[in-house]
Amino acid sequence: MVKFTDEMKDALRVPGKGGSLIYMATSSIDGKPNIAAMRFVATHGDDKILISDMFLLKTKMNLKENPECSIAICHPLDAGRDWVFKGKAIDIEYGFPLDFDWYGANAKEILDKWGDWAALEPPKEVPPDIVFPKPAQRGVVVLHVEEIYSIEKGKTGERIQ
Amino acid sequence: MAIVLTERMKGWIELMGCHLCVATPGGVPWVTVSRFARVTNPDQVSFAMEKGEIGVIEDALLKNPWVAFGVSKQGGIRAAFQFKGKGKILRSGAEFDNVKKMATGVATDAVLVVDLTELYCTKPGAEAGQRLDIMPPAEVDAWEKARWTDIPGK
Numbered sequence: 001m002v003k004f005t006d007e008m009k010d011a012l013r014v015p016g017k018g019g020s021l022i023y024m025a026t027s028s029i030d031g032k033p034n035i036a037a038m039r040f041v042a043t044h045g046d047d048k049i050l051i052s053d054m055f056l057l058k059t060k061m062n063l064k065e066n067p068e069c070s071i072a073i074c075h076p077l078d079a080g081r082d083w084v085f086k087g088k089a090i091d092i093e094y095g096f097p098l099d100f101d102w103y104g105a106n107a108k109e110i111l112d113k114w115g116d117w118a119a120l121e122p123p124k125e126v127p128p129d130i131v132f133p134k135p136a137q138r139g140v141v142v143l144h145v146e147e148i149y150s151i152e153k154g155k156t157g158e159r160i161q
Numbered sequence: 162m163a164i165v166l167t168e169r170m171k172g173w174i175e176l177m178g179c180h181l182c183v184a185t186p187g188g189v190p191w192v193t194v195s196r197f198a199r200v201t202n203p204d205q206v207s208f209a210m211e212k213g214e215i216g217v218i219e220d221a222l223l224k225n226p227w228v229a230f231g232v233s234k235q236g237g238i239r240a241a242f243q244f245k246g247k248g249k250i251l252r253s254g255a256e257f258d259n260v261k262k263m264a265t266g267v268a269t270d271a272v273l274v275v276d277l278t279e280l281y282c283t284k285p286g287a288e289a290g291q292r293l294d295i296m297p298p299a300e301v302d303a304w305e306k307a308r309w310t311d312i313p314g315k
Binding site for chain 1: 180181182183184185186187188189190191192193194196211213214216217225227228229230231233234235236237238239241243245283284285286287289290309
C-alpha cells in the first residue's frame with residue numbers, strides 16, 4: 001500500500017505553487033504507448049494523483065479501454081523528485097454518477113473541488129507564448145497509485161514503495 | 162510522410178534528454194529516462210542508457226517495440242512534441258560504440274535506437290494531439306517556426 005511522503009505531495013502540485021510539470025503515460029489495450037506533459041496536477045489523500053481533463057485525446061482514449069497509467073516528474077527532475085507513480089486511472093467526467101467511487105475517491109467530491117481547475121489555480125506562471133487559450137475542462141483523471149519507483153540517476157528502477 | 166526532425170526538436174532532445182514510455186503487449190506502461198540523447202539520423206534518435214534505466218523497459222520492449230517519448234526537464238510545455246517509433250536495444254557494434262563514446266558521464270549499459278514513425282504536437286489547446294508527420298518535412302519546419310523560434314543551446 002502506497003503512502004505519499006510530504007515531499008511527493010509538494011511535488012505533485014501545479015508548478016506555480018512550487019510543484020512540477022509531469023509526464024502522464026498510458027497505453028492502448030494492445031500496447032501502443034503514449035506520453036504527454038501536464039500542468040494541472042494535485043494529490044488526493046495519500047495515494048491518489050489528480051490531473052485535469054482539458055486537452056486529453058489519446059490519453060483519454062487509452063484510459064477508456066485500459067486504466068494502466070504511470071506518472072513521472074518531468075521538471076524539476078534532478079531536485080530529488082525522481083519518481084514514477086504507477087497504478088490505475090480513470091477520467092471522472094461530468095455526467096458520471098455523483099456517487100461513483102474509484103478506490104475510495106468520490107466523483108462528487110473530486111469534481112466539486114477540482115472541476116474548474118483553471119479558475120482555482122490559474123496558469124499565472126506560464127509564459128504568454130505557450131499559455132493555452134480558454135480551457136474547457138471535461139473531468140478529472142484520478143490515478144490510484146499502487147507502486148512508486150525511482151528514476152534517480154544510478155537508482156532507476158528501484159522500488160520506493 | 163518521412164519524418165525529419167527540425168533543428169529546434171533536435172536541440173531540445175539533445176540538450177535535455179527524454180522521458181521514454183514503452184508498454185507490455187497487454188498495455189501496462191513503463192516510464193524511464195535517458196539523460197543522453199542524440200539524433201543519429203533525420204528520423205532516428207539514440208539514447209545512452211544506464212543499467213537501471215534500460216532495465217525498467219527492457220522486458221516490455223523485447224516483446225513490443227513501440228516507444229513514445231518527450232523531452233525531459235521542461236518547466237513549461239515548450240518542447241510540445243511527442244515522438245513515437247519502434248525501438249531496438251544494442252549492446253555492441255558500431256552504433257553502440259559511437260553513442261557510448263559521446264555519452265560522457267553516462268555509465269552506458271545499452272543504447273536504445275528509436276526509428277520514428279509518428280510525430281505529434283502536444284501544445285495545450287486546439288493543436289493538442291495534432292499529428293505532424295502527415296505533413297512534408299518542410300511544412301513541419303515552417304509550422305514550427307511560425308509558433309516558436311527559440312533553439313535550445315543557441
